[in-house]
Amino acid sequence: MSGIKDKVAIIGMGCTKFGEHWNKGTEDLMVDAFLDAIGDAGIEPKDIQAAWLATQYTEITIGAGGIPLSQTLKMPYVPVTHVENKCASGSEALRAACYAVASGAYDIALALGVEKLKDIGYGGLPDFSLGNQGKRDRLIQPNLSAPGLFAMLANGYFNKYGLSPEEGKIMLAKISAKSHHNGAMNEKAHLRREVDIETIMKAPIVAWPLGLYDCCGVSDGAAAAIVTRADMAKSFRPDPIYVKAIQVAAGTGEELMYNDYDFSYVETTRRASRAAYEEAGIKNPREEISMAEVHDCFSITEAVTMEDLQFSPVGKVKEDIDAGRFNLDGEQPIQTDGGLKCFGHPIGASGLRMMYEEYKQLQGKCGSRQIKNPKLGLTHNLGGFPPQCVISVAIVGN
């Protein structure tokens, strides 16, 4: 199992502004992201030999099948495959496109993710009754929402490491404040306002202990990547970005049904990241990974993910947060684009949006948000709930 390290390069990326696109449909967002990506790659639509389309709430966003993409972009008779892997869907589309060119089956492939969440007519994610959980599971599971499930992660973490609710909430507030700071500088981000710790702490509770500012934006948006074989990459541009690792792990549910899982970590993240570090040949992630876009659907997810990715010692993330390690000017900046928290979370697009930021950072094109000499960037998605999830971890570098 040798992996695809340095076999695939990203030669173009596009991303729409994320937000409440009341006057843009799914098709508009797909076209916008696609034009941005092929313009960046300097290729024509006809150059795309195969495509993967990612959405999660397929029945709301776009409908099933590959046709929504082939028809919208008028890509005649090339293979288009619709992929869905919960919040990792965008990264899953990228993984498929990478494997397609790594195998030699195609020279140029497209991964495009899109979601139109604001068409559901109410705040938050679509109610899980809509079938997203499967009809049988929905009848068995509690009347749950994403904030509630991740609130259990927060309570589990606070309880295990002896943080009082106040201490825990301040730790989380610092995470959100940092992302708001970064997002405010990003013209494509959904939420572009600095928010101070006090405001975050005083916000209404959505699911205890998580308040409004602990929850990410629910947005419309699309993002796209164009990949090619590494040996061809420089013929398209001088600064392609190379894929070092791209891994997905899906949980067995044993955390929920069997073992003593205590809601203080995400086992599947640990497994997926270990596989990715092995693929990329990374021994010390805390030192070697320059920056990351992680799945901060909720502030607590980011905190726990720092430990699961081995950026912080287990149980010690608070020290790193307090020291500013993950701030834009810190040793290991996280969510330099605002993260899900402020860039927003149109689910199918999110994995590709994260990669868009790592790609631009590695190319030195992030303006006021640019970090110094990044070597390796990491993206991480968590699809599902902490004890029952699918995780993607991708690592890219120059």
Add this chain to the structure above:
Amino acid sequence: MAGIKSYGAYIPWHRIDRNVIYSAMGWLDPTTYTLGEKSVANYDEDAVTMAVAACINCLNGIDRSVIDGVYFSSLSLPYKQRLNASIIATALDLRTDIRTADFSASTKAGTTALLAACEAIKAGTARNILVCTADCLIGKPGSPQEEEYGDGAAAFLIGKGNVIASFQNFYSVSYDFMDAWMINTDKYNRLGESRWIREEGYSKFIPEAISGLMNKCHLAPQDIAKASYPCIFPKPHINIGKIIGFSPEQIQDHYFGTFGNTGTAYPLILLVASLENAKPNDKIIVASFGSGSDALAFQVTDEITNISINNKNINNFIANKEMLTNYNKFVTFRNTITVEKGIRGETVPWQQTAMAWRNRKELLGLIGTKCKECGTPQYPRQRVCVNPNCRAIDQMEDYRFSDKKGYLFTYTADSLVFTVNPPQIYGLVNFEGGGRYWYDLTDCKADDIKVNMPVEMTFRKKFTDANRSIYGYCWKAIPVRT
């Protein structure tokens, strides 16, 4: 000797002071003023769920495979078509080669079902029949029924041998007396004039049935240790005893100011109360009221001292209560007023009938699987063992979680999902004996929930699919309150 082998009652956690109702609606008809409290089913309870709760209290450790039938009686049957007794039997994980029936249309139906069970056992055509009764009657806003009716359930296991109270005899009277009536399309019942009900019905039918029974059994009033009959009007309730010849201490406390008129279940909840305080050789009588009356006589046996006492007796229900102080919440629980749910709240799981049938043990019975290789209980049902050190395939046997206690491992109070009783509380339950899964919590308040608190499982309504006329049922966790 046919008789009662076990019993159990169930009174919901919520109560409302009738003055709260009167304060809200008494302006309409000041004569509705009624004293005391009444029990109120939670928003996720109905007659079926309360009957299941009473049955669980009744079956307390009894082998369920000996049960040959379920007779359920209620005036508030959730389903008009789809046998409610079969939902109860499935929830209780009973055998399928059993008889099931719903008894309805009169508040007398509970005693009629009890009599039918006693006679079947006496005739030897069944070994054990579970008789359960529950009502969740809804009074129209501003009506006297709105203050009168309370919610509750009772259950009895009727069988032969080792009975705690042997069935002695019965006396029934049947009259087409329109004290209360409903037709198919009615949401609320209607009452005749109260003075007429009191004088011509209530004060005559019960004495006729009880006196008829005592004559039939050659018993005098002083032979009776306790007589239970419903209280529709407090003053006439004691007068009925006087008419028959009972002294006040021979009349079972009616709890009208505690639980209220629990309809079909009312006389049988009182029978449970009288059994809880009975001594060997006591002769006890229960009588109903509604389209006449049934009176049944039982003689308590020495076995009454051996019954494994379930802590959930009437006094426990009296002690554990949560007062509803808001009339609007009360009528929202009963769907008497239609509240705004938003699009999220209007979205309900689609319970496709073939899928619900296929998964009935899991959905209605909380039956998981237990791996025969490693012994791990697991829910939901699995074919591949969830234990990472086992992973045996197709080595599963049924495992019932509904009667297992557990403790709350973690939880949250969620303000985003829709519930008429926000916030929605749910958490992860670790079961004694193994197994863990997450469940909604009910009959509790967020401030009272603690990690590691003991919980038990309760059968509840999960959703109402108004578009398809489906009540979805499930199991939730509640704090142990004994």
